[in-house]
Amino acid sequence: MSAEALQVAKVYRHLLRAVKKHVAKEDRARHFKEYVTEEFRNNCKLSDPSSIQQKIKLAHNYTFLLNSVHHHQELLFSYNIAVDRSDEMKKVLGRSAASVGLQLPEVYQP
Numbered sequence: 001m002s003a004e005a006l007q008v009a010k011v012y013r014h015l016l017r018a019v020k021k022h023v024a025k026e027d028r029a030r031h032f033k034e035y036v037t038e039e040f041r042n043n044c045k046l047s048d049p050s051s052i053q054q055k056i057k058l059a060h061n062y063t064f065l066l067n068s069v070h071h072h073q074e075l076l077f078s079y080n081i082a083v084d085r086s087d088e089m090k091k092v093l094g095r096s097a098a099s100v101g102l103q104l105p106e107v108y109q110p
Contacts, residue, residue: 004052011059012040018066 015036024033040059046052077088090104097104 011056015059015063018063022066022070
């Protein structure tokens, strides 16, 4: 494999990992992962080096954006800055209950 192909594979792997971790956690959001895969397959036949580098840079920047937004959200949660903490508290309580072998009850929603 050429150095360029290795670079494309590395960026593709990192982007898929970021999308899977931050966006497509649930089954209903898997179309984001499918879109990324489709875009890489559609652009695999590009021959212009400048357009290839532009696409690689775009994918790298989007990966960086996903990771940065997720990290920023975690910082906001940790500093208790004007964010809805109910989901975070459910996660913490669920982990605490699971550590002693219990499960949280399902919340009734009419």
